[in-house]
Amino acid sequence: MTVFPLGLHRPVEHAGPLPDTADVVIIGGGVIGVMTAYYLAEQGLRPVVLEKGRVAAEQSSRNWGWVRQQGRDPAELPIMMEANRLWTELAAEVGEDLGLKQCGLTYLARSEAEMEGFQGWLDEVSGSGVDSRLLSARETAELLPGGRTAWAGALHTPSDMKAEPWIAVPALARAAVRKGAVIVENCAARLVDVEGGRVAGVVTEQGRIRAPEVVVAGGAWSSLLLRQHGIRIPQLSVKATVVATKALPDVHGGGATGQSLAFRRRDDGGYTLANGGFHEIFLGWDAFRHVPKYIPQLRRDPWGRVYHPLAPRGYPDGWSTPRVWRDVDETPFERMRVLNPTPHRKVVARLLREFGKEFPALGRVEGALAWAGMIDSMPDIVPVVDRASSLPGLSICTGMCGHGFGIGPGFGRVMASLITGEAVGHDLSRFRLSRFSDGSPITLGPDI
Numbered sequence: 001m002t003v004f005p006l007g008l009h010r011p012v013e014h015a016g017p018l019p020d021t022a023d024v025v026i027i028g029g030g031v032i033g034v035m036t037a038y039y040l041a042e043q044g045l046r047p048v049v050l051e052k053g054r055v056a057a058e059q060s061s062r063n064w065g066w067v068r069q070q071g072r073d074p075a076e077l078p079i080m081m082e083a084n085r086l087w088t089e090l091a092a093e094v095g096e097d098l099g100l101k102q103c104g105l106t107y108l109a110r111s112e113a114e115m116e117g118f119q120g121w122l123d124e125v126s127g128s129g130v131d132s133r134l135l136s137a138r139e140t141a142e143l144l145p146g147g148r149t150a151w152a153g154a155l156h157t158p159s160d161m162k163a164e165p166w167i168a169v170p171a172l173a174r175a176a177v178r179k180g181a182v183i184v185e186n187c188a189a190r191l192v193d194v195e196g197g198r199v200a201g202v203v204t205e206q207g208r209i210r211a212p213e214v215v216v217a218g219g220a221w222s223s224l225l226l227r228q229h230g231i232r233i234p235q236l237s238v239k240a241t242v243v244a245t246k247a248l249p250d251v252h253g254g255g256a257t258g259q260s261l262a263f264r265r266r267d268d269g270g271y272t273l274a275n276g277g278f279h280e281i282f283l284g285w286d287a288f289r290h291v292p293k294y295i296p297q298l299r300r301d302p303w304g305r306v307y308h309p310l311a312p313r314g315y316p317d318g319w320s321t322p323r324v325w326r327d328v329d330e331t332p333f334e335r336m337r338v339l340n341p342t343p344h345r346k347v348v349a350r351l352l353r354e355f356g357k358e359f360p361a362l363g364r365v366e367g368a369l370a371w372a373g374m375i376d377s378m379p380d381i382v383p384v385v386d387r388a389s390s391l392p393g394l395s396i397c398t399g400m401c402g403h404g405f406g407i408g409p410g411f412g413r414v415m416a417s418l419i420t421g422e423a424v425g426h427d428l429s430r431f432r433l434s435r436f437s438d439g440s441p442i443t444l445g446p447d448i
Contacts, residue, residue, distance in 0.1 A: 004371045005166045006057040007338050014055065014173070014183035018206045022048035022182070024419055025202045025209055027189040027225065028217035030060035031405055032397050034173045034183075035412020036215055036419075041179035043420060048211070049173075049181060050204060052188035052221075053337035056169035059219055060405060062242065062373030064264055064272055066255050067161035067406040068105050070132045073382050073445035074125055075430035076407065081130060082425075083410030087161060090409060094175040099164030099267045106135075106143065107155040107448060108258025117448050118155035124446075132157040146251055146361050151258065155448070162255055164267055165405055188333035190325070191228055192216075192394060199393025203327040205334055213419050215395045220316050220374040221333060222398035223286065227323065229391055233384055234290035234436055235399050237316050237374040238305065239280040241343040243351050244369045245270040251359045261354045270368060273351040279375070280306045280344065284317030293379040296442045315339070316374070341372035375402040381445035385411060385431035387418065395419060396433060401445075 003009060024040055026033045029051030037047040049055075067087055069080050091100040109115045118134055125132075135143065135154040143156070173183055184206070192214050193201040201210040216222050223235040247269035255264035257276050264272045281287060311318035314336040321332050348370040356365040378384065378399040388394040397415050400407070417424045434440075 002369065004340065004369065006054055006061045006170070007340060008053060010054055012054070012185045013170070014051070014177065014185045016184035016187065016206070018184050018187060018204060018209055019048055019182055020210065022046055022209055022211040024048070024213040024215060025050060025211040026215045026217060027202065028219060028222070029055040029173065029183060029185065030058060030217065030219050031056065031169050031172070031408030032400070032411055032415070033215070033217040034169060034176055035408045036217065036397065036415040037181040037183070038172065038176040038179060039413045039416035040419065041176055041181040043416060045420070047181045048209060049183040050187050050189045050202065051183065051185045052333040054185055055173045055183065056166065057338045059373040059375060060169045060408070061166035062371055063165055063402065063405045064242065064255065064262060064274055065099070065162050065165050065266070065405065066105055066264065067100070067163055068157075069130050069160055070105060070155055070157040071107060071121060071446050071448050072403070073430070075427065076382060076403070077125055077128055077130060079410040079414060079426050080407045081128070082413065083407045084159065084161065086409035086413060087163070090172065090175070094171055096171040096174070098168040098171055100161055100168070102159060102161045103254035103265070104156060104158045105160035105254060106256040108140065108256055109152045109154055110259060111152055115153045121155070121446055121448050130157065131159050144252055144256065146359050148358050148360060149258070162264055186337070188331060189225065190329070190331050191327045192391070194229070194391065197392070199391060213393050213395065215397060215415060215419070217397045219398060219400070220339060220376045222376065222396070224316050224321070224323070224332060226396070228325070229394075231388055231390060231433075233396075233399065233433065234293045234379055236281065236287055236290060236294070236377045238377050239282070239341050239372050240274065240375055240402065241278075241347045241370065241372045242272060242274045243343070243348045243367050244272055245352065245355070246366045246368045248362055248365065251362065261351065261358065263355060271355065273355055275347060275351060277304050278306070278347060279304065280308060282308045282311030282315060282317060284311055284315075284319055284321070285323070286317045290379070293436065293442060296444055297379055297381070300444060300447055339374050341374060343370040343372040377401050379436075380442050383431055384433050385414065385428055386433040388433065
């Protein structure tokens with residue numbers, strides 16, 4: 001496997017045509033958009049998903065595949081716990097193998113200070129019902145037999161799960177279509193159509209589609225689209241590198257992360273490896289514009305990123321990427337159908353080397369495929385999930401900060417309820433859009 005599984009090399013699966021009307025138009029065919037469509041269709045509505053390239057071909061398929069409750073922001077945790085239940089229901093309903101397995105996920109600690117941080121999170125979410133617990137050094141060693149590092153302990157959540165992202169999200173998209181949703185690939189949204197001060201639909205490269213409700217779930221591209229309508233969110237995109245190994249003996253059946261190495265057993269017998277503490281940022285107009293709101297995050301982790309002065313052509317915050325266009329113009333979304341960043345080769349080599357050192361019995365660990373994805377980041381490390389007060393009929397669900405795959409079904413169900421006016425069942429005030437403009441302090445999510 002030398003080419004990332006999802007991309008423009010794959011035939012269009014959802015070819016349309018673009019309908020004239022819809023009950024709801026969803027911009028973005030990642031896990032959030034797909035699951036919003038699924039739950040809207042389940043309620044009897046006719047949602048249409050617009051995807052500029054291929055379903056899930058960007059960050060929704062490029063993540064670690066963790067379905068994780070532990071370490072979540074306290075406001076996210078109840079939604080993630082619902083998502084855990086929904087994932088299990090979906091695996092039984094969709095008729096396709098999602099690679100979903102309850103395997104337990106683990107945060108490994110080098111020091112007692114890290115263990116104290118884990119305990120602090122447990123104290124903060126006490127009473128939630130999540131089954132996370134601390135492991136002693138001995139219990140951690142037993143969980144990772146053959147591991148070289150003498151860990152001080154760990155935070156472990158037995159009910160956490162894993163799934164195969166580039167298999168699961170396209171399968172969920174097909175399930176949404178069977179429910180009654182329409183998905184149109186190779187169809188970029190250009191602008192939200194506005195009449196009389198409220199949403200009237202979407203102008204796409206294939207023409208107009210009328211709808212009273214529109215959801216922007218465009219991941220790294222959301223901010224660029226929203227600014228056309230006077231809605232500004234301090235969203236940036238950061239690049240993360242991931243590598244898949246060739247098939248290896250089973251040294252740990254779940255997922256774990258510690259220090260500079262995260263690993264997860266895949267269904268094909270290999271492991272997905274990453275460094276959760278290393279990201280790359282391409283500096284552009286938005287990076288400089290939003291830097292004041294990112295100061296708390298930078299203070300907490302000043303050395304966890306590498307900065308590049310120039311983004312490749314066509315990236316969301318590239319210096320030459322257009323910021324303004326008309327509905328008859330070719331947009332940045334059409335010019336970059338699938339954002340397919342180049343992985344950091346030195347990081348790839350380091351991950352393979354470190355995994356082999358951590359589990360010496362594996363010998364030389366070989367890579368099968370390396371890739372990178374652009375994570376839609378927010379200053380406080382939690383998303384925007386809200387109705388846009390300045391444009392009635394517009395909803396926003398973006399800025400998942402690399403946490404979107406696992407929580408996708410939860411936020412999809414939340415968005416469906418938000419749009420239809422049903423009880424959401426969760427407090428969404430933490431995710432309100434106005435927190436960046438109403439004078440509220442930036443309150444960072446967990447750093448564990």
